[in-house]
Amino acid sequence: MEQLAKAVKPFLEYDLLVEKLTSRGMILRDSLRAQRKLTQIGYYRLSGYWHPALKYKFIQPKEIIKYDEFQTGTTFDSIFDFYLFDKKIRLELLCAIERIEIYLRTIVAHELGRIHPQAHFDKKNFSRFSTSIEKGDRFSEFELWHRKHQQLLEDSREDSIRSHIDNEKPIPIWVACEAWNFGTLSKLYSMLSGANQQMICDRLGIDKRQVLDNWLINLNGIRNRCAHHSRVCNRSNIRTIMTPKNGYFNLIALGSSESNKLYGLVVVIWFLLSKIGPSSDWINRMADLLDDKPEVIGLTFKSMGLPETGFPRKLFPKTIRTEPDIPVFADLIESANNQNLQILDMLREKKHDSEVDHELLKRTVESLLELAMKLEEL
Structure with missing residues (x-):
């Protein structure tokens, strides 16, 4: 039993586990968040996700030595995204x-x-x-x-x-x-x-x-x-x-x-x-x-x-992702743009509401609504 006790890793509280990650080279932008995630998931469950980010070197083509340090740029946030x-x-x-x-x-x-x-x-x-x-x-x-x-x-x-x-x-x-x-x-x-x-x-x-x-x-x-x-x-x-x-x-x-x-x-x-x-x-x-x-x-x-x-x-x-066939609506888009330009010119030149072409406004709104519905169907 005494021999077994010597082989067991010491128990560490969550804050010490976070410190351990930092000492091994992991970047923690928010140590409190990291600690909270360790309480939710567990240190050793998450360790499977950071294992590929450890430093290593090849001894032979099929023999790899891994070190207890993280590769440069390893962040806790990226490991959690992996999870x-x-x-x-x-x-x-x-x-x-x-x-x-x-x-x-x-x-x-x-x-x-x-x-x-x-x-x-x-x-x-x-x-x-x-x-x-x-x-x-x-x-x-x-x-x-x-x-x-x-x-x-x-x-x-x-x-x-x-x-x-x-x-x-x-x-x-x-x-x-x-x-x-x-x-x-x-x-x-x-x-x-x-x-x-x-x-x-x-x-x-x-x-x-x-x-x-x-x-x-x-x-x-x-x-x-x-x-x-x-x-x-x-x-x-x-x-x-x-x-x-x-x-x-x-x-x-x-x-x-x-x-x-x-x-x-x-x-x-x-x-x-x-x-x-x-x-x-x-x-x-x-x-x-x-x-x-x-x-x-x-x-x-x-x-x-x-x-x-x-x-x-x-x-x-x-x-295979396909892009919407926008050219189908080219004429509709051009028509709406032309009517918009007419309205802007009209509003710049007219001072009174009675002089505004309300029929043009109505047609423009209708064409814009039609365009919006067509695009929504894509």
């Missing part, structure tokens, strides 16, 4: 993954339900590897999954599930799936026989069943990071993204570094969202968000798997 930026990305990812999770859960339950209402109990629908017991283990993966599945059913408060349980009726897979989480779904798919996996992939336009297994593992991992409020934007994926032979993926042509970062996940998520809802504008929001990343030392487009110029909008035509 808020990452939060916005997490919210967009969660929004997309929610739709994907429900979609995939529905497909899996429907395809297996076609075989039998309780196909998930029949070992014939699963690989021999998942149903066999490895040396030293007490249960097979199949049995462990069913233990977890049963617990989820018992804990569920879904009316459809409670109704079946209360009436002691067998629960078909399309009802039971309402209790699943992403991890349960991912594990079930990984245990299915090759034929059943391919049946589900065919619904999604994926040529290799291992690709979907890879996606489910990555999506489950990023979902868990988002749900636990962990940093996501410049971290490596759980596994390097695999891609099918598909026109969409052939066009984008993910490289190894892109497949291992956030951009690779965005590409996969958009492929799936496009299947679910072709009218979705999620990719527009994500592209705008990524392009507007804060200026933070250590946070680059490359660290998120993106090209150095930002989000590659040419590969995603829906994200």
Whole structure:
């Protein structure tokens, strides 16, 4: 216990933590604000966001030594902007993954339900590897999954599930799936026989069943990071993204570094969202968000798997920003300007209200209102 106590870092109050940041070279324009943010977020949660801004040097191509000092120009405000930026990305990812999770859960339950209402109990629908017991283990993966599945059913408060349980009726897979989480779904798919996996992939336009297994593992991992409020934007994926032979993926042509970062996940998520809802504008929001990343030392487009110029909008035509077609209203604008000049000349020359051309005033106001409405429609 004495040895353990020597290894533990000393406890520091918030004001001392702020002083520690300053001593390491971080610029704090408002130390009280910095202290307040540390009380809200926590020193070590925020440390993940300033870690890329630490000084470092390369010893070998793949070996880096990091120092306990910040690079010149590192500010607390920029680090906090990084934190808020990452939060916005997490919210967009969660929004997309929610739709994907429900979609995939529905497909899996429907395809297996076609075989039998309780196909998930029949070992014939699963690989021999998942149903066999490895040396030293007490249960097979199949049995462990069913233990977890049963617990989820018992804990569920879904009316459809409670109704079946209360009436002691067998629960078909399309009802039971309402209790699943992403991890349960991912594990079930990984245990299915090759034929059943391919049946589900065919619904999604994926040529290799291992690709979907890879996606489910990555999506489950990023979902868990988002749900636990962990940093996501410049971290490596759980596994390097695999891609099918598909026109969409052939066009984008993910490289190894892109497949291992956030951009690779965005590409996969958009492929799936496009299947679910072709009218979705999620990719527009994500592209705008990524392009507007804060200026933070250590946070680059490359660290998120993106090209150095930002989000590659040419590969995603829906994200290309278009400028309003102002020339369409050129005649209207010129007419309004001419009438304005006439009114100014008239007011300079006339002294009495009776001499003002009220009809000209009325026409000018009407033309300006028309112009305003047209511009508002852009």
